[in-house]
Every structure is written in structure tokens, then in C-alpha cells.
Amino acid sequence: MFERKLCSLHTWNEFGEVAAMALTSTDRVAQVVILDHLAVRASRRGSGLGRACVETIRTWAETSEACRAIIIEVEAEPTAENAERIRFWEKAGFLQTDYVHRYIWVPETYRAMYLPIVPAFKPNDTGKSLFKIITKYHEKAYRNRE
Known part of the structure; x- marks a missing residue:
């Protein structure tokens, strides 16, 4: 993924150690940033670091070429x-979509969420279009399909 420049690695360091990390990918055609993964060290969860990471990524996305939104996928099972994870994303400004996606290679179902960078951004469907973008990225990044 990194050699093919499909994603960016973001890290946040505290006291000489990585306290959080994220993987993002920019889809220039769809004009979105896919936030593929965000992890915060267990000892730092609940401290506001995760939300600060999202805000840093948002600021970075705002300076990207014509980025209209940040999109993520979250597990949909109740x-x-x-x-708790969905509440975290909602507090960070993300909005849920209604569409529940089922991948053929994992048993969990997923729902897309998005953080508008451009205030007017909203999927023109129930969220299925966001999964087309996410799936296209996954196929390139994890399955070596262009």
C-alpha cells in the first residue's frame, strides 16, 4: 500500500512513543478522504486524543485537493x-447512513459514516455510494486490484 502510494500514515507521539495512528486514502475522483483505520493506545482512550486526531485529519483533508468529506465504515451489529464506537464518531461530527453493507469475505456488516468538509456534502442515496468508494479502495489496497 505504501509503496504504491495508496494511503498515508498519520502518527501522534507522546513521550517518545506512538500514542495514536491512522491510515487514510484520498479518492480524487470522488473528492473524499477515506479514514481506513484509527487506533489510540488503550491507556490514552477517553482523554480526547482520538477526537484531536480526527480534527487533525479533518484540517489535513480541508487542505487536500477539493476534498468534500471524510468517510469511514463502522460495524453495524447492535x-x-x-x-460506543459510533458515539465516538458522532461526537467527532460524523453522520450515519442507513445502508448496511455485507462484504463477502467477512461475517460482520458495516455502515458508512461521513464528515462533511463541504457543508452541502450528503450522499444522494442511503450510503451505498460511499461503500462503492470504500470497496474500490479496499480492492486496490488489500487485494492488489486496480
């Missing part, structure tokens, strides 16, 4: 852990 569990307490998934609800």
Missing part, C-alpha cells in the same frame, strides 16, 4: 461496543 452491540454495546459498536454503539
Whole structure:
């Protein structure tokens, strides 16, 4: 992924150690940034670092070429852990879509969320179009399909 320049690695360091990291990819055609992964060290969760990371990525995306939104996928099953993750993203400004996506290679279902960079950004469907963008990225990044 990195050699093919399909994604960017973002890290946040504290006291000489990585406290958080994220992987993003920019789809210049769709004009979105895909936030593929965000991880915060367990000892730093609940401290506001995750939200600060999202804000840094948002600022970075705003300076990207014509970025209209940041999109993510979240697990859709109604569990307490998934609800907590969704609350995190909502507090960071992300909006849920209704469409539930089922990948053929994993058992979990997923829902897209988006953070508008351009205030007028909104998918023109229930979120299925966002999964076309996410799936295109996954196929390039993880399955070596162009």
C-alpha cells in the first residue's frame, strides 16, 4: 500500500512513543478522504486524543485537493461496543447512513459514516455510494486490484 502510494500514515507521539495512528486514502475522483483505520493506545482512550486526531485529519483533508468529506465504515451489529464506537464518531461530527453493507469475505456488516468538509456534502442515496468508494479502495489496497 505504501509503496504504491495508496494511503498515508498519520502518527501522534507522546513521550517518545506512538500514542495514536491512522491510515487514510484520498479518492480524487470522488473528492473524499477515506479514514481506513484509527487506533489510540488503550491507556490514552477517553482523554480526547482520538477526537484531536480526527480534527487533525479533518484540517489535513480541508487542505487536500477539493476534498468534500471524510468517510469511514463502522460495524453495524447492535452491540454495546459498536454503539460506543459510533458515539465516538458522532461526537467527532460524523453522520450515519442507513445502508448496511455485507462484504463477502467477512461475517460482520458495516455502515458508512461521513464528515462533511463541504457543508452541502450528503450522499444522494442511503450510503451505498460511499461503500462503492470504500470497496474500490479496499480492492486496490488489500487485494492488489486496480
